[in-house]
Amino acid sequence: xxxxxxxxxxxxxxxxxxxxxxxxxxxxxxxxxxxxxxxxxxxxxxxxxxxxxxxxxxxxxxxxxxxxxxxxxxxxxxxxxxxxxxxxxxxxxxxxxxxxxxxxxxxxxxxxxxxxxxxxxxxxxxxxxxxxxxxxxxxxxxxxxxxxxxxxxxxxxxxxxxxxxxxxxxxxxxxxxxxxxxxxxxxxxxxxxxxxxxxxxxxxxxxxxxxxxxxxxxxxxxxxxxxxxxxxxxxxxxxxxxxxxxxxxxxxxxxxxxxxxxxxxx
Ligand SMILES: C[S@@+](CC[C@H](N)C(=O)[O-])C[C@H]1O[C@@H](n2cnc3c(N)ncnc32)[C@H](O)[C@@H]1O
Numbered sequence: 001x002x003x004x005x006x007x008x009x010x011x012x013x014x015x016x017x018x019x020x021x022x023x024x025x026x027x028x029x030x031x032x033x034x035x036x037x038x039x040x041x042x043x044x045x046x047x048x049x050x051x052x053x054x055x056x057x058x059x060x061x062x063x064x065x066x067x068x069x070x071x072x073x074x075x076x077x078x079x080x081x082x083x084x085x086x087x088x089x090x091x092x093x094x095x096x097x098x099x100x101x102x103x104x105x106x107x108x109x110x111x112x113x114x115x116x117x118x119x120x121x122x123x124x125x126x127x128x129x130x131x132x133x134x135x136x137x138x139x140x141x142x143x144x145x146x147x148x149x150x151x152x153x154x155x156x157x158x159x160x161x162x163x164x165x166x167x168x169x170x171x172x173x174x175x176x177x178x179x180x181x182x183x184x185x186x187x188x189x190x191x192x193x194x195x196x197x198x199x200x201x202x203x204x205x206x207x208x209x210x211x212x213x214x215x216x217x218x219x220x221x222x223x224x225x226x227x228x229x230x231x232x233x234x235x236x237x238x239x240x241x242x243x244x245x246x247x248x249x250x251x252x253x254x255x256x257x258x259x260x261x262x263x264x265x266x
Contacts (some may be wrong), residue, residue, distance in 0.1 A: 003034050010041065017049045024054050031058045051188040064114040068140050073132035075198040077110040081174055083255045084229050085114050087262045088170060091225055091250075096121055102165065102219060103127070104156060104173035104212055107198060109137030109149070111172050116145040125165055127154035130197055156211045167221045174229035175208030177201040205231055209238050213245050216265075225250065226265040235260045 007025045014021035028036065028044055036044075047057045055061035055076045061068055063077035064085055070076050092099065099122040103112035106126030116122055126149065128134050137151045154161055156175075178199045183191055190199070201207050209228065216226050226247065230238050239249045247265040255261035 003029065006034075010045070013045050014048055017045075017051075024048060027054050027058065031060075051192065053189045053193055056193050061108075063108075063110045065117060066114075066142075068108045068110050068113075069136055070108055071132075071136055072193065073130060073195060074108040074136045075194045077108055080255045080257075080259075080261050081111065081229055083253055083261045084111060084172060084174065084227055085118075087251070087253045087264060088115060088172065088227055089118060091227075091264065092119075092170060095119055098122060099169040100124065100166070100221070101170045101172065102162075102168040104171065105129075105175045105198075105208070106137050106151060107133050107174075109140045109151065111174060112149055113137075113140055113142070113145050115170070115172070116148050120144075123148040124150075124168075126151045127156075127162075127165070129153065129155045130195070133195070133198075156208065156215065161211075161215045162219045165219060167224070168219055169221050169224045171216055171220055171224065171226045173208075173212055173227070175201070175212060177205045177208065177229075177231040177234060179203060179205040201231070204237070205234060206237055206241065209234075209241050213241050213247070216247075217245055224266075228263045228265070229261060230263055232259050235263060238263055 007029050010025035011021040014024055018024050044057060053076060055070050059069060061070045061076050064082055068077055099119055101115055101122055101124030103126040106112055106128050109126050112124045112126040116124055126137055131153055134151045134153060141149050176199050178201050180200055180203055183199055235252055242265050250264040250266050252260045253262040
């Protein structure tokens with residue numbers, strides 16, 4: 001049986017369970033270099049039927065310019081988060097500069113490691129409360145970034161958060177920003193397969209920004225910038241929170257869907 005026929009056959013089997021059956025089938029066959037076993041095919045169909053995302057089944061997700069290992073311990077990197085990468089690159093066009101970068105709530109490490117991939121002389125620290133997420137981030141730390149990226153546990157709700165981290169040119173964060181009561185309304189692929197700690201932003205979704213805002217002044221070098229990913233409609237509140245700490249919003253950046261997704265503060 002030819003490869004295309006196999007992909008189409010799997011896509012047909014997935015039609016009822018996935019909004020993107022052909023893409024799922026293509027990813028699946030690519031993952032197994034076109035030679036999955038019948039058991040692997042059956043298991044894939046069963047897990048898609050149960051609503052598990054393709055990335056979680058295959059254990060990897062494409063983000064920016066490479067694949068990242070993912071597991072039930074980390075958020076699947078989202079295409080919207082690439083807006084944050086693009087924005088940093090636009091504000092910091094000097095690619096050979098030795099920037100210091102801090103990624104707060106690093107998860108799979110996708111933001112920090114993608115930025116270090118673009119800035120070959122930069123180094124950075126990714127922090128997360130979740131030890132199991134940090135383990136995945138470290139697994140994603142490839143040869144090219146191994147000596148420039150460090151991952152360590154830190155909780156941004158702690159009063160002494162960041163005390164020993166030093167100062168940074170670029171601070172990035174995609175923190176949990178879903179209001180607690182909205183989590184139940186999310187798609188099954190998110191609420192059942194992304195870790196709650198990566199989603200839950202408290203009653204109005206803004207808890208993480210309130211916590212991070214009180215620490216960033218001491219973490220940012222003079223002239224440095226902070227880049228936040230935010231949820232839909234959160235821009236005014238996050239600008240207000242950061243304003244309480246004398247940060248001004250330099251730019252509000254829309255994602256491909258036209259939603260304000262990234263705020264830049266200086
Ligand atoms: C929305 S996920 C973002 C993950 C990754 N940066 C990305 O963009 O795909 C938020 C991350 O914040 C981490 N986190 C949640 N609460 C935290 C806390 N109190 N201190 C540090 N990290 C926290 C979660 O473990 C999770 O990895």
